[in-house]
Amino acid sequence: MNDRTNASEERAAGAERVADALRLDGNAAAGLLSEIFVPDVTAARATCAHCGVDRPVGALLLYAHGMGVVVRCPSCDGVVLRATRTSARVWLDLTGATRIGIPIAAPPA
Amino acid sequence: MSDATATVGRPLAARPIAWRLATVVDVVPETPWARTLVFDVPGWPGHRAGQHVDVRLTAEDGYQAQRSYSIASAPEEARIALTVERLEDGEVSPYLTGELRVGDRLELRGPIGGYFVWEAAPGAPLLLVGGGSGIVPLMAMVRHRAAALATASVAARHGMPARLLYSARGWDEVIYRDELARLSDGDPTLEVALTLTRESPQAWTGFRRRIDRMMLAEVAWPPPERPLIYVCGPTPLVESVASALVELGHDPSRVKTERFGPTGERA
Amino acid sequence: MSEPFISRGFRGRRRTEAGAGPLPPGQYATRDFPVLSAGPTQHTSLAEWDFTIGGAGGRTARWTWDEFQSLPRETITTDIHCVTKWSKLGTVWEGVSVDTLLAEAAGHGIEPLPYVLALCDGGYTTNLPLADVTGGKAWVALRYEGAPLAPEHGGPARLLVPHLYFWKSAKWVRQLRVMEHDEAGFWESLGYHNYGDPWREQRYAGDE
Numbered sequence: 382m383n384d385r386t387n388a389s390e391e392r393a394a395g396a397e398r399v400a401d402a403l404r405l406d407g408n409a410a411a412g413l414l415s416e417i418f419v420p421d422v423t424a425a426r427a428t429c430a431h432c433g434v435d436r437p438v439g440a441l442l443l444y445a446h447g448m449g450v451v452v453r454c455p456s457c458d459g460v461v462l463r464a465t466r467t468s469a470r471v472w473l474d475l476t477g478a479t480r481i482g483i484p485i486a487a488p489p490a
Numbered sequence: 491m492s493d494a495t496a497t498v499g500r501p502l503a504a505r506p507i508a509w510r511l512a513t514v515v516d517v518v519p520e521t522p523w524a525r526t527l528v529f530d531v532p533g534w535p536g537h538r539a540g541q542h543v544d545v546r547l548t549a550e551d552g553y554q555a556q557r558s559y560s561i562a563s564a565p566e567e568a569r570i571a572l573t574v575e576r577l578e579d580g581e582v583s584p585y586l587t588g589e590l591r592v593g594d595r596l597e598l599r600g601p602i603g604g605y606f607v608w609e610a611a612p613g614a615p616l617l618l619v620g621g622g623s624g625i626v627p628l629m630a631m632v633r634h635r636a637a638a639l640a641t642a643s644v645a646a647r648h649g650m651p652a653r654l655l656y657s658a659r660g661w662d663e664v665i666y667r668d669e670l671a672r673l674s675d676g677d678p679t680l681e682v683a684l685t686l687t688r689e690s691p692q693a694w695t696g697f698r699r700r701i702d703r704m705m706l707a708e709v710a711w712p713p714p715e716r717p718l719i720y721v722c723g724p725t726p727l728v729e730s731v732a733s734a735l736v737e738l739g740h741d742p743s744r745v746k747t748e749r750f751g752p753t754g755e756r757a
Numbered sequence: 758m759s760e761p762f763i764s765r766g767f768r769g770r771r772r773t774e775a776g777a778g779p780l781p782p783g784q785y786a787t788r789d790f791p792v793l794s795a796g797p798t799q800h801t802s803l804a805e806w807d808f809t810i811g812g813a814g815g816r817t818a819r820w821t822w823d824e825f826q827s828l829p830r831e832t833i834t835t836d837i838h839c840v841t842k843w844s845k846l847g848t849v850w851e852g853v854s855v856d857t858l859l860a861e862a863a864g865h866g867i868e869p870l871p872y873v874l875a876l877c878d879g880g881y882t883t884n885l886p887l888a889d890v891t892g893g894k895a896w897v898a899l900r901y902e903g904a905p906l907a908p909e910h911g912g913p914a915r916l917l918v919p920h921l922y923f924w925k926s927a928k929w930v931r932q933l934r935v936m937e938h939d940e941a942g943f944w945e946s947l948g949y950h951n952y953g954d955p956w957r958e959q960r961y962a963g964d965e
Contacts, residue, residue: 402725402752403792409749411602412544412558415507421604439605444794445751447841448924448944451795458797460880465947467961472948484604511762548761553769553785581770589766597762 403445407438410450413464414438416471418483425483430476431459438462438481509546509599510534514592515569520665524575524623525587526562531598537565539634540607540627540720540748543572543600547582557582560626560722560748561601564633573665575623606748608720610638612649615717617710619701619731621657624723624750625665628654631720632680636673647679654681655709657701657727659688683709701727703734713739718746725749779836781955784844791843792909795943799878799929800908808897808914810858811934812867818858822913825899828853828861833896835919837926838955850917852898855890855933870935874942875916878929883942884951885918885925887935894920897930922953922960 407423414422423439434456441452441461449465449472461477475481516528542560563571576587590596608616608631616635618628632654639647658664664684674682685697685705697705711717719740721731728749736742772785780786803822810818820828832851838844859869873890875883889895898917899906906912911928918925924944945951950959957965 403794404725404729404797405749405751406747408542408603408606409558411542411604412507412599415599415602421602423606424604437605439603440747444796446793446795447791447839448793448949449795449947453796460796463795463947465944465949467948469961469963470948474947546761547764547767547769549767549769550763553772554761555767555769585764585767594765595762596764 405443405445407441407443407452409443409445410438410452410462410464413450413466413471414473416466417464417473420483422481422483425481427461427478427482428480429454429457429459429461430479432457433479507599507602509597511595512570512598514590514594514596517590517592518571520573521575521663523587523663524573524665526571526573527586527590528563528569528571529598531570534570535601537561537570537601538604538607538609539565539630541601541603541630542627543570543598544602545572545582545586546597546599547585548597555582558602560630562626562629562633564630564637566634566637573623573626573629575665606720606722606746608634608718610635610650612646614650615711615715616650616652617717617719618652618654619656619706619719619721619735620654621701621723621727622659622663622750623665624721624727624748625656625658627722627748628656628720629666629670632670632673635680636677639677647677651679652681653683653709653711655683655685655701655705657685657687657723660686661689661691661694701731701734703737706731706734707738710735710738710740713741716741716744718744720746720748722748723750725751779846780844781838782958783960784838784842784955786846787843788845789843790845790848790910793839793841794909794928795881796879798908801878801913801929801931803913806913807931808858809932810862810865810867811932812862813870813935813937816865816867818862818865818867825853825897825914828857830899831896833898833917833919835917837919837923840922840924840949840953840955840960849902850896850898851900852896852914852917854893855895855897856893858897858933859891859935867935870937872936872939874934874936874940875925875927875930876932876934877927878931881927881929881943883916883925883927884940884945885921886939886952889921890918890933894918898926920954922950922955924949925953 411423425438427438428435442455444451452462454461463474465472512529512531515530518526542558544558546556548554559572562573574586577583620628670682674680687700690698721728728747732747735745806822808820834849836846871887873885873887895918897914899914916927916930953959
């Protein structure tokens with residue numbers, strides 16, 4: 382039992398390193414989100430629906446999945462935002478965010 | 491007489507981002523593994539330091555690949571430049587660093603990103619920490635700062651000092667090496683520290699290890715100075731640097747990160 | 758720009774196209790096995806791991822890891838097709854047939870229902886008709902290419918349903934729930950096809 386547990390723990394630590402290295406952040410979602418939103422959303426603040434922590438979307442964790450974008454809260458790993466681009470539509474699921482606050486443009490100098 | 495401070499009715503910062511056909515006007519080798527591509531982009535709306543573009547390539551059979559690249563040039567420059575590092579098992583970087591030549595065109599869209607951006611403004615010191623190709627958006631910030639301060643007073647420069655800590659595997663892999671030396675030699679308010687992690691020249695007196703908490707404590711401003719901090723590069727580096735900065739007492743809301751993934755090539 | 762611009766001299770990753778062999782339409786063959794994930798790699802310890810078949814009325818049949826090891830296994834050699842256009846030919850797996858699990862579950866009073874929902878560590882879900890996980894078409898896979906399934910590829914156990922696009926082969930699977938009504942899973946609820954047959958190129962909702 383010990384050997385198997387140790388082996389699985391080692392695999393887990395190795396896997397965690399692989400997963401850690403693959404992780405991106407909200408900045409990587411900016412291109413896809415620019416097809417839905419006109420203002421940049423990565424500078425917007427999002428409130429995580431699972432744990433209530435409020436952060437800029439650019440500071441959230443993004444898991445690079447070829448099928449779409451999954452953006453998660455660094456505090457609780459809950460999904461804050463998901464988006465896909467299919468042949469006919471760009472889909473967005475924002476149920477993981479209770480609110481989004483997009484900055485108003487600074488006045489021209 | 492309109493009220494200049496009114497916020498009601500002001501439109502949100504906006505411009506839809508379209509794919510454009512950009513022409514390569516110059517190719518500049520940076521290191522044996524990286525080169526800078528300079529583009530003429532019709533209708534380019536301008537950008538902010540730290541933003542990126544998406545590049546889309548299509549093969550003759552219709553196969554497509556898309557990647558993001560940080561803009562290396564300052565907003566003040568007439569043309570946009572991307573610096574690309576060749577990855578051994580890469581799909582797009584070998585094409586951009588090998589095959590692409592002056593006169594070729596490619597599709598790109600941008601500028602993209604509003605979080606990992608810096609605009610020159612007095613009031614806070616600037617700390618930039620980068621590893622590998624993470625130097626690219628940081629270099630746009632360094633260049634933007636230099637352009638913004640070109641005709642500024644000494645006092646103005648001191649109001650916005652900057653430090654760059656850049657990790658590269660070896661002396662030959664330091665992108666923008668000469669330009670960084672020239673800029674920091676000419677401006678006492680810009681300090682550049684390099685750390686070479688795998689190999690360093692015999693006479694090297696700089697750091698010789700991966701960025702760690704001790705190195706950051708030495709290079710960074712003390713937290714009460716409240717620097718604006720930008721960290722960019724491979725994900726493991728970004729995450730360990732960001733954690734270390736917070737452990738040292740820096741305000742997490744003033745630490746902005748841009749992860750490039752495992753190898754630095756952004757998907 | 759309605760038509761993409763062809764980039765002179767760009768070839769992309771080495772690939773063979775559909776038509777050059779047994780590939781579904783629009784697919785390319787690769788030797789890689791990219792790690793695609795919608796979240797952090799899960800690492801459930803074997804001591805905590807269990808697998809459940811859930812049915813109507815809250816009935817469950819459950820196996821611990823040790824119990825699961827004693828179930829009959831099969832070796833499966835198959836092609837797999839990802840909706841992102843990459844196919845990998847001749848992959849070798851070892852796992853327990855879903856038929857075996859459902860047969861044992863029947864012994865616990867779990868009756869078949871037309872739809873199945875796969876539930877996984879980390880919250881991922883995917884839905885399939887019962888008919889697509891029975892009759893020798895689906896397994897809970899424990900080994901890949903002769904070694905225990907690595908966590909980044911879905912270990913300790915993942916669903917394997919190779920006749921459908923590979924997003925249906927859910928990583929870190931912990932439960933198959935039989936249901937009266939179909940319920941869209943993670944990607945199915947965000948624009949992907951509800952069924953996902955690569956041979957009819959059913960990638961997105963509304964295809965074919």
